Amino acid sequence: MGYVCDFCGEQRSMVYCRSDAACLCLSCDRNVHAANALSKRHSRTLLCERCSSQPALVRCAEEKVSLCQNCDWTGHGTSTSASAHKRQTINCYSGCPSASELSSIWSFVLDFPSASESTYEQNMGLMSIAENVATETWPSSKEEADRQNLESILQMSDSREVGKSSTWDESRLMSGSTTNPHRQAHQPAGSGSSTLPKLGYPGSKSATFSGDDGLYDDFNMDEMDLNLENYDELFGVGLNNPEEAFEGAGIASLFGTKDMSGAESNCQGSAAAEVSSVGRVNAMQQPTCSNAASADSIVSTKTEPVICVTARQGHSTLSFSGITGDSSAAADYQDCGASPMLLMGEPPWGPPGAEGSPSANRTNAVMRYKEKKKTRQFEKRVRYASRKARADVRKRVKGRFVKAGEHYDYDPLTETRSY
DNA sequence: TGGGTTCTGGGGACCACAGACCTCT
DNA sequence: CAAGAGGTCTGTGGTCCCCAGAACC
Numbered sequence: 001m002g003y004v005c006d007f008c009g010e011q012r013s014m015v016y017c018r019s020d021a022a023c024l025c026l027s028c029d030r031n032v033h034a035a036n037a038l039s040k041r042h043s044r045t046l047l048c049e050r051c052s053s054q055p056a057l058v059r060c061a062e063e064k065v066s067l068c069q070n071c072d073w074t075g076h077g078t079s080t081s082a083s084a085h086k087r088q089t090i091n092c093y094s095g096c097p098s099a100s101e102l103s104s105i106w107s108f109v110l111d112f113p114s115a116s117e118s119t120y121e122q123n124m125g126l127m128s129i130a131e132n133v134a135t136e137t138w139p140s141s142k143e144e145a146d147r148q149n150l151e152s153i154l155q156m157s158d159s160r161e162v163g164k165s166s167t168w169d170e171s172r173l174m175s176g177s178t179t180n181p182h183r184q185a186h187q188p189a190g191s192g193s194s195t196l197p198k199l200g201y202p203g204s205k206s207a208t209f210s211g212d213d214g215l216y217d218d219f220n221m222d223e224m225d226l227n228l229e230n231y232d233e234l235f236g237v238g239l240n241n242p243e244e245a246f247e248g249a250g251i252a253s254l255f256g257t258k259d260m261s262g263a264e265s266n267c268q269g270s271a272a273a274e275v276s277s278v279g280r281v282n283a284m285q286q287p288t289c290s291n292a293a294s295a296d297s298i299v300s301t302k303t304e305p306v307i308c309v310t311a312r313q314g315h316s317t318l319s320f321s322g323i324t325g326d327s328s329a330a331a332d333y334q335d336c337g338a339s340p341m342l343l344m345g346e347p348p349w350g351p352p353g354a355e356g357s358p359s360a361n362r363t364n365a366v367m368r369y370k371e372k373k374k375t376r377q378f379e380k381r382v383r384y385a386s387r388k389a390r391a392d393v394r395k396r397v398k399g400r401f402v403k404a405g406e407h408y409d410y411d412p413l414t415e416t417r418s419y
Numbered sequence: 420t421g422g423g424t425t426c427t428g429g430g431g432a433c434c435a436c437a438g439a440c441c442t443c444t
Numbered sequence: 445c446a447a448g449a450g451g452t453c454t455g456t457g458g459t460c461c462c463c464a465g466a467a468c469c
Contacts, residue, residue, distance in 0.1 A: 384455060390437065391456035399459025400434035 016047045016055040023047055033095070043094050050075070061086040 005013045011025030017033070024032065024044075033042055046056040046066045054068035060075070062085040067075060072087070382388045394401050 382456075384438080387437070387454085387456045389456090391435095391458090394435070394457080396434080396458060398434090399457075400432095401436075401457085403435060 013052070014047055015044045017042050017044045018055060023053070045093070046090050056090050058087040059090050061088060066090055 005011045005025035005028050006022040011027060013023035014026055015024050015029045016022075017024060017029065029044060033044070044055075046059075048054045048056045048068035048071050049065045050067055050071040054070065056066035057069050058072050059066045060072075063075075067087075391401075395404075395406075396402060397406075
């Protein structure tokens with residue numbers, strides 16, 4: 001992270017946008033991708049902290065760095081000791097996630113405590129861009145959310161029994177996870193896109209995991225409130241001094257930054273530090289799904305965001321798959337910059353073992369991806385209905401608008417061409 | 420197996436103009 | 445500082461055209 005933002009040229013770049021091929025600071029990322037529906041679709045991910053030029057795909061828990069594929073191979077592929085490092089998949093996101101959403105997305109990156117809300121409210125300005133809160137895909141009521149959570153829990157329990165061996169490959173593909181096949185055991189059962197659980201709505205505190213194996217013993221959804229409540233507090237775009245936006249307990253640590261202008265050491269007061277000790281534990285171990293991103297933050301299309309959360313031994317991986325309406329791991333991870341090898345094949349670390357038939361699952365995944373790609377359609381949103389109405393009735397010549405009164409060959413009102 | 424031709428699909432450009440937006444008085 | 449005038453910019457849909465890739469010989 002030694003490069004400056006491609007957009008503002010001032011702040012340190014932390015996010016990589018493949019669509020724009022740009023390294024952006026968090027503030028600019030938010031601003032740029034909130035501009036319109038199309039830009040909201042851009043998939044972004046963390047920037048590799050080693051080369052600072054490629055999107056990070058994994059995070060090394062030991063080294064506390066986010067790495068791109070090349071740097072990961074370089075760092076972990078050669079050394080036997082380094083290859084044993086725990087690594088977690090870093091997933092991409094789209095839309096304009098709130099602070100809580102981003103902290104959920106990358107909570108597994110967190111080795112820092114979230115600062116208290118009040119601290120951030122005091123220290124950070126507010127974003128000028130209004131938060132978009134989608135309502136159509138998230139449960140509209142607490143009851144429904146609880147019901148969905150319950151369903152997810154039930155599915156998780158089921159899949160844990162039946163899915164350990166047979167569904168690992170697919171789930172790994174769908175979730176983008178490359179860390180460990182056992183995590184599959186905590187994914188909801190289902191088929192195709194529906195295998196992915198719809199996470200609870202933001203703010204849900206009721207979700208619990210049936211951690212009968214102890215994996216979720218430390219999960220405490222009530223602790224989720226330790227996370228930042230909104231993006232504004234996290235990124236503080238409104239600040240005059242960009243550095244202020246990252247002042248506070250955990251921002252630097254959130255992105256594994258060690259050299260961020262004293263972000264870690266510059267905690268504002270004891271309140272943040274106090275929360276730190278609590279958050280440090282929970283941030284690493286909670287699945288973060290109940291604090292999941294809002295639908296609009298995940299994807300701005302008509303499609304339904306599907307978020308997959310997997311967790312194992314305190315690590316969580318959160319995968320967003322909403323770009324195509326239902327989950328397509330291949331597509332999603334192509335969007336994220338992952339190579340097809342990484343997407344479809346076995347990860348360079350930790351082969352899944354003798355679970356199922358990797359080649360068959362891979363073929364199925366490719367088929368699903370191709371099928372989905374065929375049916376994919378990007379919604380065009382009309383911003384000005386009045387202009388659309390006018391364009392609909394405007395006369396054209398070979399598709400081009402013609403001046404009023406001129407001879408035309410296409411009158412949309414008559415549905416016939418007049419040559 | 421490599422080169423040439425044909426076919427196919429995707430994406431951008433083009434057009435006029437109402438209305439939003441901005442600048443100036 | 446508010447209001448009005450004037451200029452500029454944006455976005456809208458159907459069609460054409462260009463180009464890349466696939467298919468075929």
